[in-house]
Amino acid sequence: MIMPLSTYSGVFNDKQFNQPYIDIDEWRDDPVRYHYIHGGFTGTNARFSFFYPEASQYQGRFFHFMAPVQGSENAAVGRPGVENKIAFAVSHGAYFVETNMGVDQPFVPISDSTLIPRASAAAAEYSREIAQQIYGPHRPFGYLYGGSGGGYKTMILFENSAVWDGAVPYVIGTPMSIPYQFTVRAHARRILRHKMHLIADAVEAGGKGDIYAGLNQEEQDALREITRMGFPLRNWFMHRDLDDGSLPVLTPAVDLMDPGYYQDFWTVPGYLGADPDGSAVRDRIYYETTVAGVIMPGTSTEPVDTDTMSGVDEAWQRVRGDSVLAGKTWLRLEQMPAEDAYIYGTLLTVLSGEAAGLAVPLESLQAGAVSVGAGFGIANMAEMLQKIRPGDHVRLDNSDYLALQTYHRHQLPAAGYEPWDQYRDAEGNPLYPQRPAIIGTGLAASGCHKLQSGLFEGKMIVVASLQDEAAFPWNADWYRRLVRENKGGHEEDYFRIWYTDHALHGDLEHMPYEHHIVSYLGTLHQALLDVSDWVERGIEPPASTNYIVKDGQVSTPASAADRLGLQPTVQLWVNGGECARVKAGDKLHFTAVAELPAGTGRLVAAAWNFDGKPGFPIKGELASLNGDGCRAELSADYTYAMSGTYFATLRVQASRQGTADDIFTQIYELARVRVVVETA
The missing domain is CATH 2.60.40.650 (Immunoglobulin-like)
Structure with a gap:
């Protein structure tokens, strides 16, 4: 039995986190045998879970996972097969650390931007105290890793603390990734929605390679824009399933940080919405009608355990409003949108009846009905949808969602982000009106207090995907250049970057599109083992992937x-x-x-x-x-x-x-x- 220490004696001594407690101390055997310790810090919402192997397996290290979204210290429990982080760590001589990062709910405002780094560091150091009780006096080596939003956290924490000895951030973004890499994707999907299959065929194996064949000028411009922004060309094969990613979750940030944008988009010259002949005006939906019928799917018989949704492609879906439903909700309206209408993201607001005030996004138009989308952040969505009745008055409006799709054009960063140079003239001046502030850097810094600096002690291996549809592949090179600058041009003693070809953003064992895509989990796990060998034994890992970045696209030798x-x-x-x-x-x-x-x-x-x-x-x-x-x-x-x-x-x-x-x-x-x- 582990005895909780009355005070916290780690090198990272934080007065807010100096009274740890343990409320679960037991051995478990699924999927491997480990000693499970759960607890927290008195007077805080910080919780931790530690998973220690048997002494005969232990090799003096721990792997500490940073999920994309905070709020759960047990997200790794129950993951299948190769995705099981606990089994990987324990079977490779390490104990596993996971925390809720000091926050008990996902997607809640955090008033103290230092909370996540401090809570995470305190838990990591306290795990060392417990390891000494279990295995005897020693200092366990610690390795931090995380992908996507967890990659941001991994970089910031590793750059600003001596708690960890090495780090493996994966599928990472830059301070200018969100929401812009989703807005440009949404814009291209809208403009190209009738031609995406042509692009897919052109870039497919044995294709003709001319991605602009069959496209009009507006469509060519949209394709050129997203390509130069870094969306991998080969990813058009997944056009039937490609959506707008986490953009609906990020939308409230624009609402809060730049509320005047939507009005300007439709009225100020230089914005797409102010062009009477532009595609935004053509695709705009704004009218009121009444409900003619409601088709509800019923409640799911298999409740979703959102605490285990820690993958880079699923963490942001923890706040889906439709998670308790067994399928899509469909509405028939007295006045339906035109058959070719751009319906995705349209906001349907109920104006009368028991459900008055409910506002839900629409997703598609099929067979004379519109489907309701995920409804991110709408806690009582299923209950409210059940209250909609025929005859209820509703309004359809996609004005704000259309405006979001070109927001990136009005957010030019400083030098160093080459894909944005397409929005500057020959003299370097913006081609479009610029907003008062760049919200991307604020979003990137909001979780961990700072932006990436590229300056760290210890060793780091970045794992990236050449077909990453969410954190475009050049993002990892941006960070490498930052590291190189801070290391005097000689990053090889501290840093590696490994690209995986034919890999997407998601960190799953069985990826969709198995005949197009492979999982990068093997590379990720090998990177953790290699960075530990680099730190502990001085064994240098294999060289970084050779690649070039041109016009936003990353390519590698054959x-x-x-x-x-x-x-x-x-x-x-x-x-x-x-x-x-x-x-x-x-x-x-x-x-x-x-x-x-x-x-x-x-x-x-x-x-x-x-x-x-x-x-x-x-x-x-x-x-x-x-x-x-x-x-x-x-x-x-x-x-x-x-x-x-x-x-x-x-x-x-x-x-x-x-x-x-x-x-x-x-x-x-x-x-x-x-x-x-x-x-x-």
């Missing part, structure tokens, strides 16, 4: 020897090219070369998918695998019986250990080719 980093490379051909046209029944020959940067492990597996159905059912043979396991050739023959367009995919797998035994450190890459099969 060969592993040139690309470096951790991820293998795959080059795939069908009948010698990226696209083959054959008759049904013709045999096709697929060849590939897989390579791994020297010294990063071995290739361990490969698998094929030829027809686009779920999974990778056909095992690939790693032929001609060289002595160090870093290069292999693969081949396969396949025949399509039916006409159609197919995309064949090869996925390869590598690991530092050279086996597939450690599920947490498997690193993947894939390649695709196009096959057009005509009727025989």
Whole structure:
């Protein structure tokens, strides 16, 4: 049994957090055996959870996770498979630390911007006190990590405290990421909503590559704008499911910090809304009507545990108003929007009846009805929706949501953010009217008191994704340049950056679009192990990924020897090219070369998918695998019986250990080719 200390004696001695207590002290066995300690600091809302391995497993370190959104100290509990942070830590000789960062609810105003850093540091130091009681006198090494919003926190805390010895921020943004990388995405989605499939086909394997073919001038301009802002071109493959991300959650920040913007957008020359011939005026919806019918989905039989929603793509969804519903709510209106109307984000406000005052976002228009969106922050949304009745008077208005979509044009930062240079003339002057203040930097600093400086002691590895749709890939390079500047141009003794190709923002084991996308969790976990080896044993990690940034797009070399980093490379051909046209029944020959940067492990597996159905059912043979396991050739023959367009995919797998035994450190890459099969 652990004895709570009467005072807190760590090197980070904070008077607000010097009276820790423990209210749970027990052994648990799921998914691995660990000693669970839960507690907090008296007189505060700060809570912590510590997960200690058995003494025989312990190697003198801890991994401390920073979730994107504060409010839960048990978000890691119950995560499946490779996503289980507790199992990863314990099985690799570390204890695991998670806190609510001093806040008991997500998305609540924090009056003290130093609260998150101080509460997190106090918990980390107190975990060391307990570790000494369990394992004997020593100072555990500590490693901080987190992604997206948790990446912001990781960088700020590591830069401004000596509590941790190393850090692994992942899929990170800059002070100019939110809300702008979502506003530009929303604008492009609206303008390009009828042409996104053309762009997707152009950038797909075997495509013609001309992304502007078939687009009018307005559409070309929107595509050029979002491309230069950094949205990865290859991501248009997911156009059917691409939404506006966390923009609805960030909208209140604009309402609060720049309330005059919406009026100016529609009235002041230089704003898109003030152009009578512009797309905003064309797509604007503003009218009143009555409800003709309500289709409610009923209440979900599987309540959502929002405390465990700690992933970078799900943390902000903890405040969904529709989380208790089993599906979408649909409304039929006496006067429906036009069939081609831009309905997404339109605010429907109930003006009469029992639900009067309820304002909910709309999402889509189908079969003569409009669907209600997630309703972020509307706590009683399901209850209020049930009160809507036919005959209730409602107003539809998308004015503010349209205005948000070009907000980034009026928020030019100082030098150092090249994607924003597209909004300046040749002399460097803004092309559009500018707002009184830049809210992005305020949002970035609001959680942890400061902005990134790039100045830190210790070691850091940044993990980034080349197809990150939320924190655009150049964001990680922005931080690298900041570090390089502070390290006198020699960051290699302190810093690495590893990009994962074909990876999105989300930190899931099983990513959607499995024939386009791989998970980066293997790279993330290996980075934590490598940064600990760097700190504790002086073993330098593999070199940073080689890449170039041009016009907002990040690209890497094709060969592993040139690309470096951790991820293998795959080059795939069908009948010698990226696209083959054959008759049904013709045999096709697929060849590939897989390579791994020297010294990063071995290739361990490969698998094929030829027809686009779920999974990778056909095992690939790693032929001609060289002595160090870093290069292999693969081949396969396949025949399509039916006409159609197919995309064949090869996925390869590598690991530092050279086996597939450690599920947490498997690193993947894939390649695709196009096959057009005509009727025989």
